[in-house]
Amino acid sequence: MHIMEGYLPPLHAAAWTMAAAPFVVHGCRKVVQTLRQEPEARLLLGASGAFCFLLSSLKIPSVAGSSSHPTGVGLGALLVGPPVMAVLGGIVLLFQALFLAHGGLTTLGANLLSMGVAGPWVAWWSLHAVRGMGGSRRAGVFAAATLGSLATYVVASVQLALAYPDPLHGVVGSALTFGGIFALTQVPISLVEGMLTVVAVEALVAGGAVARFAARLGAGPASPPAGAPGGLPGSGSGSS
Amino acid sequence: MNRPLALVLLVIALAGGVALLPGLLFPGVDFEGADDRASEAAEALSPEFEPWVNLPATGPATEDSEAFRFLIQGVAGAGLLVLCVLLLTRRGRPPGDPGRTAASGSGREGAAPSSPPPRP
Numbered sequence: 001m002h003i004m005e006g007y008l009p010p011l012h013a014a015a016w017t018m019a020a021a022p023f024v025v026h027g028c029r030k031v032v033q034t035l036r037q038e039p040e041a042r043l044l045l046g047a048s049g050a051f052c053f054l055l056s057s058l059k060i061p062s063v064a065g066s067s068s069h070p071t072g073v074g075l076g077a078l079l080v081g082p083p084v085m086a087v088l089g090g091i092v093l094l095f096q097a098l099f100l101a102h103g104g105l106t107t108l109g110a111n112l113l114s115m116g117v118a119g120p121w122v123a124w125w126s127l128h129a130v131r132g133m134g135g136s137r138r139a140g141v142f143a144a145a146t147l148g149s150l151a152t153y154v155v156a157s158v159q160l161a162l163a164y165p166d167p168l169h170g171v172v173g174s175a176l177t178f179g180g181i182f183a184l185t186q187v188p189i190s191l192v193e194g195m196l197t198v199v200a201v202e203a204l205v206a207g208g209a210v211a212r213f214a215a216r217l218g219a220g221p222a223s224p225p226a227g228a229p230g231g232l233p234g235s236g237s238g239s240s
Numbered sequence: 241m242n243r244p245l246a247l248v249l250l251v252i253a254l255a256g257g258v259a260l261l262p263g264l265l266f267p268g269v270d271f272e273g274a275d276d277r278a279s280e281a282a283e284a285l286s287p288e289f290e291p292w293v294n295l296p297a298t299g300p301a302t303e304d305s306e307a308f309r310f311l312i313q314g315v316a317g318a319g320l321l322v323l324c325v326l327l328l329t330r331r332g333r334p335p336g337d338p339g340r341t342a343a344s345g346s347g348r349e350g351a352a353p354s355s356p357p358p359r360p
Contacts, residue, residue, distance in 0.1 A: 004279050006291025047324035054317030057310045058255055061262035061271035068274040100309050102275070106293050153274075160278060164285040177281055185274040192258050196251050203247030203325060 002093065002111040003156055005104025012163045017109025020086070023117045027086035034080065041080065048076030049088040051200060055193060056092050062185045070193035071152050074145030075200055077120035078127055089116030114155035123148025141201045146194035153182040248325045252318045 008016065034041050055072030062068055072092075076085045093111050096102040103111045127144035131137070157178035166173035262271065283289065 002275060004275050004291070006293040007279055007282055009289075010292060043324050043328045047321055047328065050317045050320035050324060052317075054252070054255060054314055054321055057314035057317060058259040059271075059273070059310060060259050061266070061269075062274075065269070065271060066274045066277055067271035095313065100306065100313070104293075156278075160282060164282045164289075166285060174285060177285070178278055181277045181281060182274050196255055199247055199251045199254070203244040203251065204328065206243040206247060 002096070002103035002115070003107040003160060005097070005101070005106055007104075008107050008110055008159070008163050010106075012159075013106045013109065016107075016113055016159065020109040020112040020117065023083070023086040024090055024112070027083045027090075027116075030081065030083040031087055034084070044079050045076075045084065045088070047204070048080050048085070049091065051075045051197075052085075052088055052092050053095075055196065056096070060189050060192070062188050066181070066185045068153070068182070068185045068189055070189055070196070071115050071119050071149045072193070072197075073115060073119045073152070074123040074141075074148040074193065075197050077123040077148060078141065078144055078201070079204070082117075082120035082124045085120035086112065086116040089120070110159045111156070114159065115152045118155040119148040119152035122151035138198050138202075141198050142194040144194075145197035146190045149190035149193045150183060150186055153186040154179060157182045242329060244325050244329045245322065248322055252321070256314075 031045065034045075052072035052075075055070040058069050059067050060069060071089075073085050073089055076088055090108075090112050093103055093108055093115060097104050097108060123144040126147045127140040130140035130143045135143070158175050160178045161171045161175035164174055165171045166177065
């Protein structure tokens, strides 16, 4: 569930769009660069986009009697890198804005920043944090997908809070209000997304796909170089 | 059926189950979308505010058509995911492996080396 059409004041909508634009441009360049260097990576891109497409179509009832949906951006962030997810997430958001009336064109920038940028980067950092602490691949993937999904809605809550500050408690009070709606609803859904992402990664590892591509997409199998996102650490080590 | 495909089908089945189960457990209960609740909260915080634009005109007219469009999105995503995993499984095998041309078996025997050297 995203910020709905027209619910961000024009100035906020423009600001978030301008903030998201560089990430989309960078993501497009990464896609072109990746496909040029490794044409077969298009299948991983396709799988990442498809997973995002599938999971974001699920309207799942949650706590407090409300419903929301997983984002599916964690898998792509781990397989093809967070920058690319700005493009794939943008495609999903555009589809939903145009054909499902979920999100909107005026709020596309804000939604893209939360789902296509914040979520994937939090997922990527989470994976590397867990792996850095000696956690297994499965634990890392689970944490990455779960926290990435949750981060999407935390950012959306802050975006709404900035647009609608609480008259008494300001932006913080408003962020808590929106967080109680968005983020709280998302907690169990994010846990489900984490589990589904682990199974999806295991499927790709079982097929040899991740091991084959991870090293080529800019990250080593166990300890990727800092600042070079774009792979699944430990994908080839078999540690889990 | 090879293992990767089985796992992906499991993901799709679990995803569908998770989406459907609450509806089966609590029939007739309307689980309002979190975005609708957030919109209501925004209106409560700023009563004078109204959405300044309502685009696009291609959105679903009814709840049924909305559900149908979400279903189309989900089916398209699931189909593409299965296709990509099938192709990835086949290409993950080294040349000469019979499974490279016919993705069958456990999916493990033809897996690529665990740490392939990066292309120079």
